[in-house]
Amino acid sequence: MLLIKNVDVFDPEFLGKKNIFICFDKIAYISKSISIPSRNFPEVKILDGTGLKAVPGLIDLHVHINGGGGEGGFKNRTPELNLTDLTSNGVTTCVGLLGTDGITRNMGGLLAKAKALQSEGITTYCWTGCYDVPTRTLTNSVRSDIVTIDKIIGAGEIAVSDHRGSHPSDEDLIHLACETRVGGLISGKCGVLHMHMGDGKKGLTPVFDIVEDSDMPFENLLPTHLNRNKLLSGQCIEYLKMGGFIDITTGIKNEGDDAVSSSQLYQSILKENISPYHITMSSDAGGSMPFFDKNGKLTKLTRGMPSTDMDSIRESIESGVPMELALIPLTASPARFLKFPGKGKIAEGCDADLILLDDKLNINTVVSRGKIMVQNYKPTVYGTFENK
Structure with a gap:
């Protein structure tokens, strides 16, 4: 599970500053405020999206x-x-x-x-x-x-x-x-x-x-x-x-x-x-x-x-x-x-595929199917035979 907080969301229409909660490979919830229960709840990774744009x-x-x-x-x-x-x-x-x-x-x-x-x-x-x-x-x-x-x-x-x-x-x-x-x-x-x-x-x-x-x-x-x-x-x-x-x-x-x-x-x-x-x-x-x-x-x-x-x-x-x-x-x-349901948008129920861009529109973070693939401008997941 992943929570992206305080990010400007373009779905591609501008939705304002939101929090995006991702569960497994789907976008589960988008809201101005999302609180994670402190007890009896699975671990959630939190990304601070302040100053970034989610597309x-x-x-x-x-x-x-x-x-x-x-x-x-x-x-x-x-x-x-x-x-x-x-x-x-x-x-x-x-x-x-x-x-x-x-x-x-x-x-x-x-x-x-x-x-x-x-x-x-x-x-x-x-x-x-x-x-x-x-x-x-x-x-x-x-x-x-x-x-x-x-x-x-x-x-x-x-x-x-x-x-x-x-x-x-x-x-x-x-x-x-x-x-x-x-x-x-x-x-x-x-x-x-x-x-x-x-x-x-x-x-x-x-x-x-x-x-x-x-x-x-x-x-x-x-x-x-x-x-x-x-x-x-x-x-x-x-x-x-x-x-x-x-x-x-x-x-x-x-x-x-x-x-x-x-x-x-x-x-x-x-x-x-x-x-x-x-x-x-x-x-x-x-x-x-x-x-x-x-x-x-x-x-x-x-x-x-x-x-x-x-x-x-x-x-x-x-x-x-x-x-x-x-x-x-x-x-x-x-x-x-191409009739790809769940793709191309940031919306509840859609696939958790999104990019976080900085103010110069450089790619800071990439999430694909709910998994962080790039973070802080560097890949976190590599192909099987790539030189890491």
Whole structure:
């Protein structure tokens, strides 16, 4: 049991100064005053939250937890992420996925890594598949994976408008979207087709075509990397005005003339009076960040990390976005869109996933499933093979 006292609570709406009582892995009680009985009561750890802000733990829906990359050869395969790579950056829930490499990385390895991180203390899910269409699954189909495997919630990341993908036709994408939707309906999951948008000439056009040429609801489609160039950034606002949902990549900065930072694109969207609940953000952590020249030759390779999530929140706030709005794309919005009950909010009955931030919005403490993972800016729980 854990009691956090005298902390400013953002759920993400500001609730004022409160005390938060956590019992096992749930938030049991939130009140201005909570007294612990002095006799005949289990031991309660008390954290003083004076001067700190409590916000929901971050939900990162696009993480290469078992590594990614390989576009520059085998030496460019990025390593697996450790538990503290996530927790020290405030991520308490993540969705793992494959990317370009569906050969040396596979769904069995992805699922095993997700289960390992779950046993170490955070909450994990997976997308099934990789860039390819037909994509790679654990069972005989995307639909079967979603229905029969608890951690799998949809398909992704399927490459669209990218020279590294398999150039799926409109019919291929519609079929795949139907598979994910029906799998979600049967299993009670989100059943989302999560699409990687590349630098190709068509941009978001294939996603517009899915909407135009089928009866697929917007709620089952989530294109990502929309801030990678000006074409996609412009198209995504049009898509949002139609009722669509998008994911912005916090790991994309102003690295090129066309790239737009996540906070910049988010502010542009808010100025259009579009609901923040149609926007999610994710880091692309663990994946390689390759740069190609006009001839498709790899010129540079970096690695994404989860730290960009909190960076994006800070940048939004520093630019004048209220904290309540800055938090939504990495907390309440993905929880609602992905159908994660009990996630993304600080409320009684919800999962005890929260972050305590100092006055500079640095992470002081992280609680995941009721357990303190980071305290006084340092990890308190490490992954099995981490160097402590």
